[in-house]
Amino acid sequence: MTWLRLLFDPSGRIGRHAFVLGLLGMLGLSIATGALVSGSPTLALALMPIVGELAVTALFHGPVQGLDTSTMVAFGLILAVRAYILACLCIKRLRDQGRTPDWLVVMVAVTLAGHVAASAWRPDELDKFLPFVGLMLDVLGLAILWSVFLVLLARAPTYASRTPPG
Secondary structure, three states, X not given: OOHHHHHXXXXXXXXXXXXXXXXXXXXXXXXXXXXXXXXXXXXXXXXXXXXXXXXXXXXXXXXOOOOOHHHHHHHHHHHHHHHXXXXXXXXXXXXXXXXXXXXXXXXXXXXXXXXXXXXXXXXXXXXXXXXXXXXXXXXXXHHHHHHHHHHHHHHOOOOOOOOOOO
């Protein structure tokens, strides 16, 4: 299987090894593309799957600031492509286990609900001392959730038959 088919084609099945290689390939593409687009090590760090947003928040005390519109559009496109690659990898791995993509849909719904809840965070007395509590809780919680989900996908045995459907 070629890298292009592994990362961008949602059809078929992949085993554990190909799934982990796909995740590592996505990590490398995210970091390299971020560094090329912006030349900013902060943005390149932010593009790391799962831990990027947390690392930027923890190390730089807030989201990436001072970027022009074209860089932010490029950042959004890179994140969209990364989400598509992750969806393709997860769908193929779930199919290999004989499961439907329902769990991926649940994970996306929980992620969106987490982002909505974090955006609804209203400053209070505690936020004077910890101004990014909502963002930190959102990113940390979702990083743990997605890490567990991806590890479970990577470690789960194959249940589906290796014969192609049809």
